[in-house]
Amino acid sequence: MRSLLGMVEALLFVSGEPLSLKSLARATEWDEEAVLEALKELQERYSQSDTGLQVLEIGGGWQLGTRPEYAPTIGKLLAPHANRLTRPALETVTIIAYRQPLTQAEIEAIRGVGCDGVLKTLTERELIGEVGRKQTPGRPILYGTTTQFLHYFGMANLEELPPLPDEEESVEEEMTMALNAAGVGG
Amino acid sequence: MRSLLGMVEALLFVSGEPLSLKSLARATEWDEEAVLEALKELQERYSQSDTGLQVLEIGGGWQLGTRPEYAPTIGKLLAPHANRLTRPALETVTIIAYRQPLTQAEIEAIRGVGCDGVLKTLTERELIGEVGRKQTPGRPILYGTTTQFLHYFGMANLEELPPLPDEEESVEEEMTMALNAAGVGG
């Protein structure tokens, strides 16, 4: 048993882009007026229940999409490599968090290893980003952490970064020394 | 206002592949039992109204898809579906499904013909895959079916395979088929 409403719903579902009344009418073999009515009814139906979807008029057409309040849930599903950070990634993002802004060369001087891949991963996960350019030859990218970083580590702002314990002030010193030794300090 | 049902619906919507209870539970931050209940309720809800969609247990997970009766309508909007399996490919994947894990030689013994090309095609379409090595000289590859196989045939798991007729039944069937083929009816 088919219904115009079901047809419209199925069409909106499979289409990745907004569908015009015209193409809906053509595929369903109903006139645009009837299609519009079905769309409105579908929209109404999705708006009444505790559904995760909604019917939107958008970009000159109609589309089925998720409700905005489910974005965080969807993010948990779709976030790329939504597993825990690897150790190198965690180390790198830590250095960036405490020493930002800084360049790749500076990060590598501290970690003692290259970090092309790690920086790429962190950038893709939007935990770090370019915050400017260093005014030195080559104008290298300066990296800093993002709001996503704060979110990921459950912080409201960077001031919530745990302070380095007294006995570990040497860490800070070591970082600086490493930078100086590598001649990239700034 | 979010609900577990809405979350599950939104997740099924954005995912292009079947979602396991586990990944639904992780993304919704509910336990699997509650998720399963929500799935059943959603399934029920979609089955009651004149909707174009349905909640399916398929390919080792759950997925939102269109109802079969809307296939002709969708066909007017989208290009026709991918090709069906060729007869040799269908026979081969059938043998693998029922006798897995098994080697190429074992498949060929049943079919009576070589199946190099067919195995390659089935592997490329991700309907079968290597599931191990047989502990015999040459350590030949053991083939088995994949979740993509289940999805391709619209099954939730291998238990949904139609039962293989046993020797007795198949003999009767052979005779009936022989009679039918000869046009004398059963």
Add this chain to the structure above:
Amino acid sequence: MPLAVAPPLVHLPAFEGPLDLLLHLVRQGRMDIFDLPMVTLCDQYLGHIRAMEHPDLSVAGEFFVMAATLLEIKSRMLLPAPPREETEDEDGAEIEDPRAALVRQLLEYGRFQSIADALRDREGERQRLFFREPTGYSPEYALPAKFGELSADALLKTLERMLASFDDGSHSVTSVRRQKVTLKMTMRLVLGRANAAGEAGISLSELLPEPPFERIEIILLFLSLLELLKQDLIGVFQDVFCGEIRIMPAPPAPVPHGGESELASARGTSNA
């Protein structure tokens, strides 16, 4: 080629292999599979092989092997039956009918053939169901909210004008480690600066990299503007023709229900 025994066929279907052909002959001839008439079967089988017009050698080989098997069975069948007391071998096991192995193979294959038919039906049913393509985790699912008055062409023209005015090479510093600047990074930077500038917007000249810069940076800047514009994440304005171009963040989409910019993309958790 004249056939010794004309197969009772209207047309010759393509057979998957010797077993497929044999099963076909058994069914077609209503033969008793447990008492195969080997002479008839053998003749019909050979007739079919001869009728193959373009034998695929790899497959044909298997047909020929089966032909040899059939002939062997047939010849063994033609031997006089051994006396009853000799139908058991030394170990007391019954000597098998020469056809037994073939019959088992045919039955086994036949079982899978009939199941394959059942799966063919399921394949058909399943192909009447449609699913969605996976949604990517990216801001591309932002709702298009058209605003701004400048076309992408104006941006391209500006890019061309600027690139033409550069003395190739004189501005680039390549002796130092080359940075890998990507379009995505540039987009993020531009968007960040536009958002920071707020409604006042930021002028294009402010976005230009400071010298020394490389040609690729300019290109990436413009590509990123085009892409952001396409995704409606920024707006571009120009007060007078050939005047300063200003870039500003896109306002929230003025659509009912509010907040649709998070549609299906989980943007809410990213790119603030």
